[in-house]
Amino acid sequence: MNQKEQLEQIRAAAEEILQKTGSLEELDAARVRFLGKKGELTAVLKTMGSLSPEERPAVGQAANTVREQIAAAIEKKTAELKAKAQDAKLLRETIDVTLPGEAVDIGHKHPLSSVLDEVKEIFMGMGFDVRQGPEVEWDYYNFEALNIPKGHPARDTQDTFYITENMLLRTQTSGCQIRVMENQKPPIRIIAPGRVFRSDAVDATHSPIFHQIEGMVVDEGVTMGDLVGTLDTFAKRLYGEDTRIRLRPHHFPFTEPSCEIDVSCFKCGGKGCSMCKNEGWIEILGGGMVHPKVLENGGIDPEKYSGFAFGIGLERLVMFKYGLDDMRMLYENDVRFLNQF
């Protein structure tokens, strides 16, 4: 076979292979095979030495033509394969913009948190600061300094989780009163919300963990009238302008005199209904004038200063505000319940 025939054979072989080639890798292999430095075309050119000088130009030209033809065919095929790959990719990545989007559930505040925020807003609006005390507390702050010495019957009503003989989970936020007085001189105007703990069995109105909001005002000349005015304003802001409060005498070791405070039922306005058990009134807090001994324990002179204090049960506020009859709903975190707020 002379060179011209060899070239023709290479051209034909290349044409056939390129026709069948289905991938860019195969195409590259064909390029190496026919046009590469060690390829078939080069091999033919290397035999040109055996030709006469007259024959060489024609064979050289024929070789160039074949090279150009194969190169052009490879280029064309490359473009074809790339376009095909691009089409397939676009098809794979098609987005149907008419499909409905995925709804994202947005969380929101737990009713205990949102009512507490409201309470804080109301008291801050009256010039109160918000403080916090520790949940693990000394017996001293939780009882002793609040005029509840060891053996005092008031200890029995607050079933206490003791950690050591002198350390416990606080049963009330009232210990914050002492902690604040130790660190601040009058005028004092604070609320101290937080979790409290009692060894109670769980039922519709009891939980071993619940929340209180302590309040205290200490200054010169503070009277029971200030307590009434402050809590009356609080009740009206929280439950509406028509709300009234009433005080009933009570006893707490750390206040003297002491009272329990009811608000008029905001559902029936005081006539009596299922919410207020036909009383017309709902108890929401305890309070009174800070006992002189408690002021003294806080390092404040009871001859010069006086104060009032109160303790609010947050769960009760929430239950009455939303008409809930079972406290457990507030802790179970059932989203079907929580989504209603």
Ligand code: DAH
């Ligand atoms: N600590 C009391 C309780 O847990 C509530 C309370 C009553 C707090 C009277 C007070 C107060 O500050 O003056 O039942």
